Structure formats: structure tokens, C-alpha cells
Amino acid sequence: MQMAVIGAGISGLVCARKLAGAGHRVVVIEKSRSLGGRCATRKFGQHLVDTGAQYFTMRDEGIRKEVEQLAAGQLKKIEKPILSEGQIYRAGEERFYLANGNNRLGSLLADGLEVRRECEAGRVVQEGRRWKVLGEEYDAVISSAPWPQTASLFGLDPGIVVFEPNLTMLLEYSAPWDGSCYAKMDSSGMQPLAWVACENGKAGRIQNGKSVYVVQASVEYSREKLESKPEVWMEDLQLRLEKEWGLDVGLRGAVFAHRWRYARRSGDAIPSRMAMGLYVCGDSATESRIESVWKNGEETAGQVLADLA
Numbered sequence: 001m002q003m004a005v006i007g008a009g010i011s012g013l014v015c016a017r018k019l020a021g022a023g024h025r026v027v028v029i030e031k032s033r034s035l036g037g038r039c040a041t042r043k044f045g046q047h048l049v050d051t052g053a054q055y056f057t058m059r060d061e062g063i064r065k066e067v068e069q070l071a072a073g074q075l076k077k078i079e080k081p082i083l084s085e086g087q088i089y090r091a092g093e094e095r096f097y098l099a100n101g102n103n104r105l106g107s108l109l110a111d112g113l114e115v116r117r118e119c120e121a122g123r124v125v126q127e128g129r130r131w132k133v134l135g136e137e138y139d140a141v142i143s144s145a146p147w148p149q150t151a152s153l154f155g156l157d158p159g160i161v162v163f164e165p166n167l168t169m170l171l172e173y174s175a176p177w178d179g180s181c182y183a184k185m186d187s188s189g190m191q192p193l194a195w196v197a198c199e200n201g202k203a204g205r206i207q208n209g210k211s212v213y214v215v216q217a218s219v220e221y222s223r224e225k226l227e228s229k230p231e232v233w234m235e236d237l238q239l240r241l242e243k244e245w246g247l248d249v250g251l252r253g254a255v256f257a258h259r260w261r262y263a264r265r266s267g268d269a270i271p272s273r274m275a276m277g278l279y280v281c282g283d284s285a286t287e288s289r290i291e292s293v294w295k296n297g298e299e300t301a302g303q304v305l306a307d308l309a
């Protein structure tokens with residue numbers, strides 16, 4: 001059978017691997033150049049910084065085994081704590097990252113798969129019992145794009161499934177990290193700075209003598225400023241960071257900003273099967289976490305295989 005997976009994020013790639021492993025021809029269609037989707041990393045001057053998923057958990061033994069096999073020596077643990085309202089957040093929780101960037105998880109999962117990059121899927125249409133995408137017919141099409149995008153590809157009403165935006169910034173300072181904690185988060189949702197992590201907490205990522213902070217604005221703030229000029233919120237978030245973390249304005253270095261239009265799902269999840277041969281995977285159908293979308297990619301592939309058996 002022939003199958004198409006739209007999106008080379010973690011869920012799509014895990015799903016594609018399982019389908020290909022069962023002997024089917026699988027084509028992964030990805031609109032951007034990079035792999036990993038929201039498990040994203042970028043070069044920031046001489047530094048390497050995760051701009052999407054900051055870390056991942058591996059509570060599930062099966063996933064842990066697979067990641068350990070795939071990533072081997074690249075798999076690292078964040079040692080310093082996350083503070084939430086001054087308290088250690090989930091003491092004892094193991095948090096992982098990949099030394100060469102969390103997006104490497106995407107490249108490792110894509111190894112051996114047929115991935116068409118810089119290839120944007122358009123409307124998926126039914127042709128008898130098959131589904132057509134970009135002029136080719138498939139027995140099954142699985143979309144891992146966030147639901148608002150998937151709904152449009154499938155010609156469906158997005159309804160009330162909500163994905164929240166996130167305004168993210170990377171900020172460099174010519175000062176070393178004090179090493180006291182990896183990140184601080186605001187669990188109340190009331191503060192504009194919802195998450196601030198010091199990327200120096202990931203060994204080997206940041207050049208000596210510098211520190212780099214990843215700032216994620218709150219849902220409320222991100223919604224309100226999503227369509228504003230970036231200069232407006234960039235300066236505001238930077239001043240807030242400097243005040244809260246006691247950083248010297250005179251030591252400012254490079255700055256980068258990214259608008260995630262569909263960062264995380266907040267409304268109800270949707271079922272994976274839309275119709276026979278037409279599926280959704282990823283955080284439209286589960287929690288917005290790497291480990292959850294990985295599991296969902298596996299489960300969706302299992303459902304596809306059972307349906308088409």
C-alpha cells in the first residue's frame with residue numbers, strides 16, 4: 001500500500017517509520033527545509049539554541065529505549081532545576097535534550113524514510129477509496145500539522161479545537177551564567193514571561209563568557225501581540241527579562257524572535273481517524289508534549305494498519 005504523511009515533526013516521522021516498517025511505501029511531505037517541526041533548533045551566532053521544545057521526558061520505557069538507541073551519545077540530561085514561583089518544579093523529573101540540538105531527533109527519525117522537504121501539501125481529496133495529495137493517490141493520508149492547518153487541508157471546519165500562539169525570543173548577554181537554575185516558569189499564567197530558560201544549562205551549547213536566554217511569553221500576551229510589529233513586544237520582553245533576572249542592559253548581545261502561530265493545543269483533542277484512510281496525528285489528538293506526540297504517532301500508525309488490513 002502507499003501512504004502519505006503530511007509533516008516531518010516528531011509524530012509524523014514516528015508514524016511514518018512504523019508504517020514503513022510494516023512494509024508499506026510511505027512518503028513524508030514537509031513544507032519546510034528542516035525536520036522536527038516544533039522540536040526546533042537554530043544556530044544563534046556561535047551558539048546552538050532550541051527554539052521550540054526545550055526538553056523532553058521519557059517516562060515510557062519503550063520510547064526511552066528507542067530514543068537511547070537512536071540518539072546514543074547525543075542524549076543528555078538537564079541537571080539544574082526549573083523553578084516555579086520560587087519552588088523546584090517537579091523535583092526528580094528527568095529532562096532530556098540532544099547535544100546537537102533537539103531538532104536532531106527529527107533527522108534521526110527521518111533516516112531511511114522518503115521525505116520530500118520544501119514541499120507543501122495542498123487540499124487532500126478523495127478519489128474512490130483512495131486519497132489524492134499533490135497529484136498522487138494514496139491508500140491512506142495522515143496529517144500531523146496542527147489541527148487548524150489540517151482542517152483546511154482536509155476541507156473540514158476547524159470547529160472549536162484551539163491552538164495557542166507563542167512569542168519566543170532568544171537573547172544573548174556578554175556575561176556568564178550563574179548556574180543556579182536552568183529555568184524559571186510562571187504557572188499562574190498571569191505574567192508576560194511564562195518561561196525563561198538559560199540555554200547554558202545544556203552543556204556545550206553556548207560559547208564561553210556568554211549566556212543565552214530563551215523567553216516564551218504567556219498565552220495571553222502572545223495572543224494579544226501576535227499581529228503586532230515584533231519590535232513592540234521584543235523590547236518589552238527584553239526589559240522584563242533584564243529586570244527579573246538582574247541582567248545588565250549594557251551587556252546585551254544578539255536577539256532573535258519567532259512567532260509560533262500554533263504552539264500548543266488548549267481545546268479538546270480530536271480523534272485520529274477522520275474517515276477510512278484519512279487520519280490526524282500529533283498534538284491535535286494528544287497532549288502538546290514530545291513524548292505524547294511520539295506515542296500518538298505510533299498509535300495512529302497502528303490504527304491505520306489495523307484499518308487497512
Ligand SMILES: Cc1cc2nc3c(=O)[nH]c(=O)nc-3n(C[C@H](O)[C@H](O)[C@H](O)COP(=O)(O)OP(=O)(O)OC[C@H]3O[C@@H](n4cnc5c(N)ncnc54)[C@H](O)[C@@H]3O)c2cc1C
Nearest residue numbers: 007009010011031037038053054055121145282283288290
Ligand atoms: C515554543 C514551544 C515550546 C515547547 N516546549 C516543549 C517542551 O519543552 N517539551 C515538550 O515535550 N514539548 C514542548 N512543546 C510542544 C512540542 O514541541 C509539540 O507538541 C510537538 O513538537 C508537536 O509535534 P507534532 O509532530 O505533533 O507537530 P509539528 O512538530 O508541528 O509537525 C508538523 C509538521 O507539519 C508541517 N506542515 C504543516 N503544514 C504542512 C503542509 N501543508 N504541507 C507539508 N508540511 C506541513 C510543519 O512544517 C511541521 O514540520 C513546545 C512547543 C513550542 C511551540
